[in-house]
Amino acid sequence: MDVLLPRSLEEALEMKAARPEGLPIAGGTDVMVELNFDRHRPEAMIDVSRLPELGRWRRENGSFVLGSGVTYARIMREIPDLLPLAQASRTVGSPQIRNRATVGGNLGTASPAGDALPVLAAYDAEVILGRAGGQSRSLPWNEFLLGVKRTAMEPTELILGTRWKMVRGPGSFSKIGTRNAMVISVAGLCLVLDEERRAVRVALGSVAPTVIRASDAEAFAGAALQETGVWDGPPSRSALPAGVIEEFGRRVAAAARPIDDVVDLGPERPGRCRRGAVTVLVRSNVNGEWREADVWPGSSLLSLLRDHLGLAGSKNACEQGECGSCSVWLDGELVCACLVLAAQAHERDVRTIESLGIGDGLDPVQEAFVEAGAVQCGFCTPGLVVAVSHLLSENPAPSDDLVREALSGNLCRCTGYQKILDAVRLAGARIRGERP
Ligand SMILES: Cc1cc2nc3c(=O)[nH]c(=O)nc-3n(C[C@H](O)[C@H](O)[C@H](O)COP(=O)(O)OP(=O)(O)OC[C@H]3O[C@@H](n4cnc5c(N)ncnc54)[C@H](O)[C@@H]3O)c2cc1C
Ligand code: FES
Ligand code: FES
Known part of the structure; x- marks a missing residue:
């Protein structure tokens, strides 16, 4: 296996042209799981995570352009006003995952459960694909996503980003899962009100082989809002006749084609390749x-x-x-x-x-873990200490909710979470100079 480390987009596209079998890797949060578990052995990998051209976003002539390498953490930090996308980003994995994972990777994986995808579908986004020689083309999201883990991308292409016309009007993303954090969606929904075109857009994830739009529900809701004159005033539930919201919900649900029925599993996985001796x-x-x-x-x-x-x-x-x-x-x-x-x-x-640690001694977070009894078997402790140190270096006085959120990607099999919270409070107080 070769690993190619291009320094510019141009170089990356040339590498992809020369090595079409090369698997791009961005944040690696999907690719590395496949590698770690021996499910995939690409002949070559192309690291696209260092390409500055893919890590940019911009507003341009009424459109929004999002580079494929923009991570979820950056979306939350830098463009919180794109509410549905920021909300979807917030539901992805854990802080560690969001610091690496990209929207381009979500598109590349093309899982029906990809959380960015319903948002892109509701925005009517197009996917921008590039190839060597400065060539590029754009495909509407529903022509790019072909099925479970199948896209229309050619082997010599890379995903450069996505682009959509900015929509005036409120929007939101919701996700149902089996727990609060670190969860693959059972169903995801993005709702956008397009005030200019007086239209309602609803996209669903995890309920069909690809992301889908609930067109019938959209038309129904658009007409209902038109009839009540809601488009001309502030949105209000009370302005709608009884039963409209319930009927809208029924029509959204009717659009679902549950994944249990999915027979299209895409191309067969290649057999395992023997690990080469090459390093x-x-x-x-x-x-x-x-x-x-x-x-x-x-x-x-x-x-x-x-x-x-x-x-x-x-x-x-x-x-x-x-x-x-x-x-x-x-x-x-x-x-x-x-x-x-x-x-x-x-x-x-x-x-x-x-x-971490000061000379042979422990640093305040390590000390607090020991004193608060937050260490049982100790297997999770190094990861937790690193995550807590990171949190406290950014915010020495986090609320309990913030601590839970920051540690949502760290599991303790001995389930000593209360003591871990105590340790964070103690370390924070020491760092703030409030406790000896
Ligand atoms: C613990 C955990 C929790 C997760 N939780 C969620 C979740 O809640 N919601 C969710 O949607 N996903 C989740 N994921 C999946 C994953 O994080 C997302 O799909 C993410 O968007 C992938 O981005 P990446 O940059 O890491 O992709 P990578 O793993 O680098 O790549 C994914 C695919 O995209 C291709 N690719 C990447 N960039 C390009 C490019 N520029 N051009 C062409 N192809 C490209 C790769 O070749 C690969 O096929 C989770 C993963 C883990 C490990
Ligand atoms: S998250 Fe890396 S070993 Fe579990
Ligand atoms: S202390 Fe044992 S896994 Fe956390």
């Missing part, structure tokens, strides 16, 4: 010191740290981004090391749990 040289600044190692090209950053650099503090408990035991900082951002391709950390700064 790549990865050189990273780890805890302030340049370190390098020859690793198998599909290795994760976690494997680089643990198996090659002897830094066993970051734990391997799931290899699929679910537990946060492997949390580290990559260029200052909290990430799951198991979901970062080792080569993606080439020439970048990595900080691990081993960087």
Whole structure:
């Protein structure tokens, strides 16, 4: 397996033209799970996470253009006024996942459960695809998404981004799952009111082989709002005749084609390939010191740290981004090391749990964990300490809700969460100088 590290979009597109079999990797939150579990062995990988051209967004002549490399964390931080997209982003995985995962990756995976996709469908977005030689084309979202994990992208193309006409009017995204955080949607819905065209748009995720629009419900709601004159005044539930909202709900539900019925599973997975002996040289600044190692090209950053650099503090408990035991900082951002391709950390700064502590002593967060009794078997502790240190460095006085949110990507199998909360409060008080 080869790992290609283009430095510009042009270079990446040329690489894709020369190696159409090369699998692009952006945040890696889907790709790395496939690699870690030996489900996919691409012949080559192309790291698109460092391409500045894909990491931009802009408003342009009444349209919004979102680069494929923009992460969910950045959407929440930088464009919260795009409410449905910001709300959808907020529901994706955990802070560690959102710091890496991109909308382009959501499109590339084309899962019916992709949370950005109902929003793009409700916005009537088009997907911009590029290829070498400066060529590009745009496809409406419903011509790009062909089925479960199937898209209309050609092997020589990359997803450059998406673009949609800005809509005037309120909108929202809702998701139903089996728990509050870190959950794949059972159903997702994006509702947008287009005041200019006096239209209602409803897109559904996870209820059919691809994202769908509930056209019948849209037409019904648009007409009902027109009749009541709601478009001319502020939206109000009381302005609608009895039964309209219930009928709208029935029509939305009728649009669903449950995934249980899905027979279209896309192309067959290729058989497992034997791991080649070929390696790549990865050189990273780890805890302030340049370190390098020859690793198998599909290795994760976690494997680089643990198996090659002897830094066993970051734990391997799931290899699929679910537990946060492997949390580290990559260029200052909290990430799951198991979901970062080792080569993606080439020439970048990595900080691990081993960087904490003062001399031979513990740092305030570590001390607080011990004092509060937040350590049982201790397997989750390094990841939690890293996540808590990250949180307190950004906000030394977080509310309990914020702490829960920040730690939603860290699981403790011994379920000592109350003590962990106590430890965060204690460490915060010490950092603020309120407790000895
Ligand atoms: C623990 C966990 C929780 C998750 N929770 C959610 C969730 O709540 N909601 C949700 O929607 N998803 C979730 N996911 C899935 C994943 O995070 C999303 O699908 C994410 O958007 C993928 O983005 P990425 O940048 O990590 O993609 P990658 O893994 O890098 O790539 C995904 C696919 O897109 C292709 N690709 C990426 N960029 C490009 C490009 N520029 N051009 C062409 N192809 C490209 C890749 O080749 C690959 O096929 C979760 C994943 C994990 C591990
Ligand atoms: S999240 Fe990386 S090992 Fe569990
Ligand atoms: S202390 Fe055992 S997993 Fe958390």
